[in-house]
Amino acid sequence: MIQSAAPAELNRTSPLREAYLEGYRWMLLARLLDDKLASLYRGGKIHGGVFLGRGQEALSVAIGLALKRGDVFAPLVRDLAGRLAFGETVLDVVRTFMGSVLGPMRGRDGNVHRGRPREGMLPMISHLGAMTAVVNGMLLARRMKGEHGTVGVSCVGDGATSTGSFHEALNQAAIERLPLVLVVANNRYAYSTPNPRQFACRDLVDRAVGYGVTGHSLDGTDLAECLRVMAEAVRLAREGGGPQLVVAHLLRLCGHGEHDDAGYIEARVKESALGRDCLRVAEERILAESWVERAAVEAWQAERAQLVEEAVAKVQREPGPDPFEEDWLTLATGHLAEGDSSNQSS
Amino acid sequence: MSVTYLEAIREAQARALRQDPRVFIYGQDVGVFGGAFKATKNLAREFPGRVIDAPISEDAIVGLAVGAAIEGMRPVVEIQFADFSSVGFNQIVNQAATLYWRTQVPCPITIRLPSGGTSGSGPFHSQSLESVYSHYPGLVVMTPATVEDAYGMLLEAIAIDDPVIFCEHKLLYYHLKAEQLPTEALPAGRARIARAGRDLTIVAYSAMVHESLAAAEELVSEGYQVEVVDLRSVKPLDTDTVMASVARTGRLLCVGESWPWGGVSAEVIARVASEGYDLLDAPPQRLNAKDTPVPFHPHLWAAHRPTARSVTNAARKLLRS
Numbered sequence: 001m002i003q004s005a006a007p008a009e010l011n012r013t014s015p016l017r018e019a020y021l022e023g024y025r026w027m028l029l030a031r032l033l034d035d036k037l038a039s040l041y042r043g044g045k046i047h048g049g050v051f052l053g054r055g056q057e058a059l060s061v062a063i064g065l066a067l068k069r070g071d072v073f074a075p076l077v078r079d080l081a082g083r084l085a086f087g088e089t090v091l092d093v094v095r096t097f098m099g100s101v102l103g104p105m106r107g108r109d110g111n112v113h114r115g116r117p118r119e120g121m122l123p124m125i126s127h128l129g130a131m132t133a134v135v136n137g138m139l140l141a142r143r144m145k146g147e148h149g150t151v152g153v154s155c156v157g158d159g160a161t162s163t164g165s166f167h168e169a170l171n172q173a174a175i176e177r178l179p180l181v182l183v184v185a186n187n188r189y190a191y192s193t194p195n196p197r198q199f200a201c202r203d204l205v206d207r208a209v210g211y212g213v214t215g216h217s218l219d220g221t222d223l224a225e226c227l228r229v230m231a232e233a234v235r236l237a238r239e240g241g242g243p244q245l246v247v248a249h250l251l252r253l254c255g256h257g258e259h260d261d262a263g264y265i266e267a268r269v270k271e272s273a274l275g276r277d278c279l280r281v282a283e284e285r286i287l288a289e290s291w292v293e294r295a296a297v298e299a300w301q302a303e304r305a306q307l308v309e310e311a312v313a314k315v316q317r318e319p320g321p322d323p324f325e326e327d328w329l330t331l332a333t334g335h336l337a338e339g340d341s342s343n344q345s346s
Numbered sequence: 347m348s349v350t351y352l353e354a355i356r357e358a359q360a361r362a363l364r365q366d367p368r369v370f371i372y373g374q375d376v377g378v379f380g381g382a383f384k385a386t387k388n389l390a391r392e393f394p395g396r397v398i399d400a401p402i403s404e405d406a407i408v409g410l411a412v413g414a415a416i417e418g419m420r421p422v423v424e425i426q427f428a429d430f431s432s433v434g435f436n437q438i439v440n441q442a443a444t445l446y447w448r449t450q451v452p453c454p455i456t457i458r459l460p461s462g463g464t465s466g467s468g469p470f471h472s473q474s475l476e477s478v479y480s481h482y483p484g485l486v487v488m489t490p491a492t493v494e495d496a497y498g499m500l501l502e503a504i505a506i507d508d509p510v511i512f513c514e515h516k517l518l519y520y521h522l523k524a525e526q527l528p529t530e531a532l533p534a535g536r537a538r539i540a541r542a543g544r545d546l547t548i549v550a551y552s553a554m555v556h557e558s559l560a561a562a563e564e565l566v567s568e569g570y571q572v573e574v575v576d577l578r579s580v581k582p583l584d585t586d587t588v589m590a591s592v593a594r595t596g597r598l599l600c601v602g603e604s605w606p607w608g609g610v611s612a613e614v615i616a617r618v619a620s621e622g623y624d625l626l627d628a629p630p631q632r633l634n635a636k637d638t639p640v641p642f643h644p645h646l647w648a649a650h651r652p653t654a655r656s657v658t659n660a661a662r663k664l665l666r667s
Contacts, residue, residue: 109448117416117451125440133406134441137413137421144370144395144419165436168406175401330443330483332452332507336535338582 011290016224021291023065023085023223024282027057029304030081031279033090036308037097041258045316046097048110053078055253056185058278059218061085062226063153063183066234072138072152074122074131076185077112078252079155088121090311100318107321129160132169132182139178151237153181158198159190161207170243174212179237181244182213183230185220187252188274192264205247213243220250221276224285251275349527351490352519354497355385355458357527359422362504363393366420369504370396372407373424373458382426383460383519404434411455412442420454420504428459428513429473442509443484452507456500461513462553462603463635463651465644472640472647474552477602477609479511480581486510487581488534491555493524495578498531506534515553522556537584539591543573546597546665548657549588549614551577554601560654561661570665580610588614589622596627599664601652606634628667633660 011017034052041050053060056078064085067073073086080093095103096114105114105123115123120138124131135152142150160166161184173180184204188195201207208215214236218229226248233244251274255262269275287294329337349357362369371386377399380387390397400407404425411421425431431438438457445453463472480487486508490496496514503510532538540555541562550558555576562572575591577584592598598618600611611632618630633652641647652660 105448113448115449117445117449122416123449125444127436127440130405130409130437130441133409133437134413134416136406137410137415138417139413140410141414141417141419144414145417164433165405165409168401168403169409171401172403172406172410330447331486332446332454333486336486336506336508336582 009290010292014289014291017289017291019065019227020223020282021286023058023061023227024286025300025304026061026064026085027081027223027279027282028300029090029307030057030061030084032301032304033093033308034080036312038258040098040312047099050097050258051077051112051256052254052258053080055251055278056187056220057081058223058226058282059183059185059220059230059248059250062223062230063155065227066230067151067153070120071150072120072122072135074124074135074152074154076124076128076155076157078185082155083121086121087119090307091315094311094315095318098315099320100315101321102318127163127165128156129163129165129169132156132180133165133172135180136169136173136176136178139180140176149238151179151181151234153183153234155183155185157190158184158186158188158195158204159193161204162198170211170213170245173243177242179240181233181237181246183246183248185248185250187250188269189252189265191256191260203247205245208245211243211245213245214241216244216246218246218248220248221274221278221281223278223282249274250278253277348523348525349493350520351493351496351514351522352383352385354493354524354527355500355514356387356389358497358500359386360389360392362420362422362501363389363396366504368418368420369422370398370414370419371422371424372398372400372411374400374402374426376400376424381424383516385424385458404430405437408434408437408455408457409441411457412437412445412453415453415455416445416451420456422456422458422504424458426460427471428461428475429470431457431459431475438479438485438509438511439482443482446508447484453509454507456503456510456512458512458514460516462515462517463640463647464516465647466642467640468642469639474513474602474604474635476511476513476551476580477604480610480613481608484509485581486534486579487513488579489513489551490578491515491518491540491550491552491576493522494528494531497527499534499578502531502534513552517553518556532578534579535582535584537578537587538576539573539587540576541572541574543571543595545570545595546572546599546661547575547588547591547595548572548599548601548661549575549577549611550601551580551610552603554603554652557652557654557657558601561657564654564658565661565665568662570661572661577610583610583613583617585617585621588618589625592618592622592625596625597664598626598630599657599661600630600632601657602632602634603651604634606632606637609634628664631660631664633657
């Protein structure tokens with residue numbers, strides 16, 4: 001191996017360094033895991049859809065890092081980085097995508113529809129705007145139980161802001177002055193629908209005034225800004241400042257799902273500052289600031305790639321759900337369940 | 347001293363609030379005002395901070411209840427009129443009803459739906475939606491017909507670890523009275539023989555039990571002994587009690603206030619036809635509301651829903667067949 005010239009002296013004194021490096025490492029893991037999931041999908045190893053967070057990792061990880069254990073997190077489809085930083089395991093991710101019966105959803109639900117509600121991680125239903133009111137309920141319940149100091153983050157995209165449930169839930173949180181942080185990842189397209197066909201206000205953050213909540217904007221391609229703004233929004237909510245609306249500006253660097261080639265995203269948008277890859281921006285800054293050597297970054301990449309490969313290899317050997325082992329019951333109260341008794345085909 | 351169906355609902359909520367610190371009530375105008383029908387009268391004062399006024403946001407109301415349930419609470423939601431639950435439908439059928447199946451975390455919420463027609467209320471304050479909610483897996487659907495069941499079943503609904511759609515009939519609120527509140531109750535999922543008979547089984551629930559009982563009384567003078575089965579809960583459906591009754595009478599008429607296409611009465615007939623065909627001496631019949639929105643004018647309204655008179659006519663025709 002060729003040794004490079006003597007490394008420049010590392011800059012370890014920046015107050016941003018530690019948080020930035022931690023964020024970057026989670027982003028890296030999320031990107032490598034996403035890439036692996038995409039490749040498994042193309043290889044026909046994953047049933048159903050695959051939805052990636054490419055381009056949204058900086059925002060997402062900043063959410064995960066701003067939260068503490070015991071907080072509530074209702075992520076959206078592109079929040080793999082934030083989920084991992086909040087505490088979701090790589091195994092939970094891979095098991096749900098690959099339909100392992102050992103995963104948290106046991107093959108009953110798949111891909112991004114995963115979570116552990118009792119651990120504060122809500123499994124989204126597809127009607128994403130509906131998750132915010134559920135977060136409100138968890139926060140109100142905690143207040144009623146006398147538990148204070150926790151925060152709930154609910155994540156939606158620009159598309160969900162057009163739904164009635166978004167309006168109802170944000171208004172509800174404002175009335176109850178709940179410690180809710182509602183993050184809108186405005187990635188410019190809701191599936192294929194561009195912003196001008198979704199809303200007519202100048203900027204979604206302007207809506208904060210109308211709801212009586214505090215609004216924040218951030219550049220989702222800049223990890224430092226994401227970390228700073230999310231930490232501030234979460235701090236304000238935690239300290240009793242009521243709901244916070246955070247609007248992040250970014251671009252989805254992939255299709256809505258891996259079935260979608262995203263041909264509708266205009267070239268000029270891709271080439272704009274919005275189209276920068278937040279992971280590459282972060283990596284360049286780390287090296288430019290001399291926070292670590294390139295070799296360290298490469299080692300992180302290799303370690304995380306290995307972690308992903310090991311998880312996939314393990315899950316590939318795990319069983320899927322067995323229809324003959326399923327109880328086919330929907331109720332927790334077993335004796336009230338009708339089961340399949342009225343269905344002659346059973 | 348007597349107690350009405352509505353007072354029983356209020357008393358059940360008061361008792362639940364008193365006995366279980368996890369219980370709270372959330373809905374429009376339920377606080378100091380005491381609810382549109384006064385089903386929560388004085389409860390806000392008696393239980394400060396636990397009877398909470400909500401904005402007009404049915405989606406967020408039910409969603410909040412689901413979140414609270416995840417945190418171990420037992421919310422009771424009052425939807426002001428059953429008709430307005432359509433606005434919270436997504437949270438009910440997709441969020442609440444799927445939570446346990448998806449995550450193994452129970453969702454013990456009770457959604458009270460003031461249901462059914464009253465004269466002059468029109469298309470949007472009169473609906474009976476038990477059939478719609480019964481169609482979805484993951485929900486228990488209760489349809490109490492008596493003061494005793496209004497009380498006992500609401501307490502049971504709050505105690506059950508699953509989402510319960512509690513269809514309370516507005517027409518029964520004020521005029522249905524009992525001497526006192528019951529001390530024991532049949533469990534949900536068990537139907538009740540409201541009147542014993544040998545010639546015909548009428549299966550009904552909620553307000554239709556009373557129309558059917560009146561019809562049965564009317565038919566006594568014609569020499570018929572009509573049995574009336576009160577389903578109490580439509581999901582789960584007590585097929586055994588229905589089947590045993592049909593085995594005694596050989597004839598079946600199902601009466602429901604919801605619309606005719608599909609639904610509870612169709613389900614009862616499907617089950618009896620497929621599992622008890624040989625018990626039947628005549629084709630099973632059903633009587634539902636007409637297949638239009640619920641009309642406003644009392645002349646139209648009285649003809650839209652099954653009444654003692656139309657139940658009597660349908661029963662007589664079936665008895666003579």
